[in-house]
Amino acid sequence: MTIPAQSAGARLTKDAAPGETLLKVTGLQKHFPIRKGLLQRQVGAVRAVDGIDFEVKSGETLGVVGESGCGKSTMGRLITRLLEPTAGQVEFEGKDITHLGVGGMRPLRRDVQMIFQDPYSSLNPRHTIGTIIGAPFKLQNVTPEGGVKKEVQRLLSVVGLNPEHYNRYPHEFSGGQRQRIGIARALALNPKLVVADEPVSALDVSIQAQVVNLLDDLQQELGLTYVIIAHDLSVVRHVSDRIAVMYLGKIVELADRESLYKAPMHPYTKALMSAVPIPDPRRRNAKSERILLKGDVPSPISPPSGCRFHTRCWKATQICTTVEPPLVELKPGQQVACHHPENFEDQAPQDTVLLTAAKEAAALVADEVLAESAETSAAVAAEVETASAEAEAETDAETASAEAEAETDAEAATDAETASTEGETPSKEK
Numbered sequence: 001m002t003i004p005a006q007s008a009g010a011r012l013t014k015d016a017a018p019g020e021t022l023l024k025v026t027g028l029q030k031h032f033p034i035r036k037g038l039l040q041r042q043v044g045a046v047r048a049v050d051g052i053d054f055e056v057k058s059g060e061t062l063g064v065v066g067e068s069g070c071g072k073s074t075m076g077r078l079i080t081r082l083l084e085p086t087a088g089q090v091e092f093e094g095k096d097i098t099h100l101g102v103g104g105m106r107p108l109r110r111d112v113q114m115i116f117q118d119p120y121s122s123l124n125p126r127h128t129i130g131t132i133i134g135a136p137f138k139l140q141n142v143t144p145e146g147g148v149k150k151e152v153q154r155l156l157s158v159v160g161l162n163p164e165h166y167n168r169y170p171h172e173f174s175g176g177q178r179q180r181i182g183i184a185r186a187l188a189l190n191p192k193l194v195v196a197d198e199p200v201s202a203l204d205v206s207i208q209a210q211v212v213n214l215l216d217d218l219q220q221e222l223g224l225t226y227v228i229i230a231h232d233l234s235v236v237r238h239v240s241d242r243i244a245v246m247y248l249g250k251i252v253e254l255a256d257r258e259s260l261y262k263a264p265m266h267p268y269t270k271a272l273m274s275a276v277p278i279p280d281p282r283r284r285n286a287k288s289e290r291i292l293l294k295g296d297v298p299s300p301i302s303p304p305s306g307c308r309f310h311t312r313c314w315k316a317t318q319i320c321t322t323v324e325p326p327l328v329e330l331k332p333g334q335q336v337a338c339h340h341p342e343n344f345e346d347q348a349p350q351d352t353v354l355l356t357a358a359k360e361a362a363a364l365v366a367d368e369v370l371a372e373s374a375e376t377s378a379a380v381a382a383e384v385e386t387a388s389a390e391a392e393a394e395t396d397a398e399t400a401s402a403e404a405e406a407e408t409d410a411e412a413a414t415d416a417e418t419a420s421t422e423g424e425t426p427s428k429e430k
């Protein structure tokens with residue numbers, strides 16, 4: 001098969017119009033069985049991904065963040081179908097691909113590509129970069145127009161590498177350059193969706209920005225759709241349109257970037273955000289508002305009951321230990337799974353007694369943050385009250401005017417009736 005070579009500025013996406021749903025994930029789960037004994041009987045399971053729902057629209061970048069062990073990589077491997085889900089559904093361009101076999105997946109392998117975290121181990125040291133970047137053509141049995149070599153050299157220049165270095169080996173390149181090679185390989189087959197798993201975390205900070213900018217430029221030029229996985233918000237904050245925050249196999253908040261940064265609702269999101277330094281000279285002398293999360297993410301073999309974050313949350317109350325909060329849209333474009341969200345009305349106001357663990361966690365939370373938290377909650381509550389009072393007043397006014405209108409109408413009708421009756425009477429009398 002021959003595929004036309006793409007010019008560097010051409011759009012590579014084929015069918016999906018921008019804004020249309022490209023990927024849809026429903027109730028996705030991956031439980032890795034734990035086996036023991038001679039008979040290898042299953043004694044438990046690692047609930048790496050435990051029921052997540054989200055959509056990715058064509059042309060957008062969805063950032064996925066969370067601490068190590070939250071299930072982000074597993075999620076990435078599930079949507080690229082490198083792993084078989086335990087339950088749930090993955091749809092790509094409206095087609096259910098959850099259980100497609102190797103043959104069924106072959107055409108999809110071109111459309112969905114993955115960039116891996118480690119640019120050192122993800123490239124075969126015994127192959128030249130020409131062979132590495134050209135491998136997808138061989139695997140898919142396709143010949144690009146103009147031949148593999150020419151196309152590989154074009155891809156090298158697209159990612160900012162010298163096309164003359166076609167015959168060099170991976171060890172001759174720096175970490176950032178190797179990640180560019182990985183990106184060129186991912187772009188070889190004109191994918192629609194690129195899942196990048198921690199694409200820059202193995203790189204020096206100075207190189208990270210270059211690779212992130214490259215990904216951003218390629219998206220503009222080639223109309224790519226990205227799912228970018230990262231363990232903190234500093235990488236995804238500039239490139240994502242929407243951000244999903246994962247904790248212990250679940251999505252705890254999913255919002256557009258603007259809303260998430262302006263007013264994060266899940267305490268976990270707030271904690272992740274407070275860990276990102278803000279390079280704002282006006283705030284250089286301001287006291288830093290750090291929320292230090294105590295301990296590690298609990299084991300996904302037996303996650304905490306109720307809200308999984310309750311063991312580390314400074315707002316946790318009784319309800320958080322028993323009732324799992326559903327992921328619901330509390331503000332337009334902002335979904336959150338929390339009983340006591342930040343920057344919004346409390347979802348369980350009757351439950352006010354903090355758990356002991358929450359009090360201990362609070363000790364680690366800077367006073368400024370707690371004060372700010374209380375202030376925003378009070379402000380939101382006041383806003384909600386004002387809004388509902390206004391709404392009530394509006395309703396009252398509407399009711400009054402409707403009643404007045406109805407009365408006027410009734411009066412008019414009575415008048416008309418009377419008039420017509422009066423009018424009729426004389427005629428009858430005539």
Ligand SMILES: Nc1ncnc2c1ncn2[C@@H]1O[C@H](COP(=O)(O)OP(=O)(O)OP(=O)(O)O)[C@@H](O)[C@H]1O
Nearest residue numbers: 032046048067068069070071072073074075231300
């Ligand atoms: N093949 C596997 N078998 C058993 N458990 C696994 C397997 N792969 C991942 N896990 C477990 O699933 C959980 C989620 O892992 P995953 O790598 O998806 O998390 P992550 O958020 O991507 O973390 P990291 O950033 O460290 O990669 C972890 O507890 C991990 O140990």
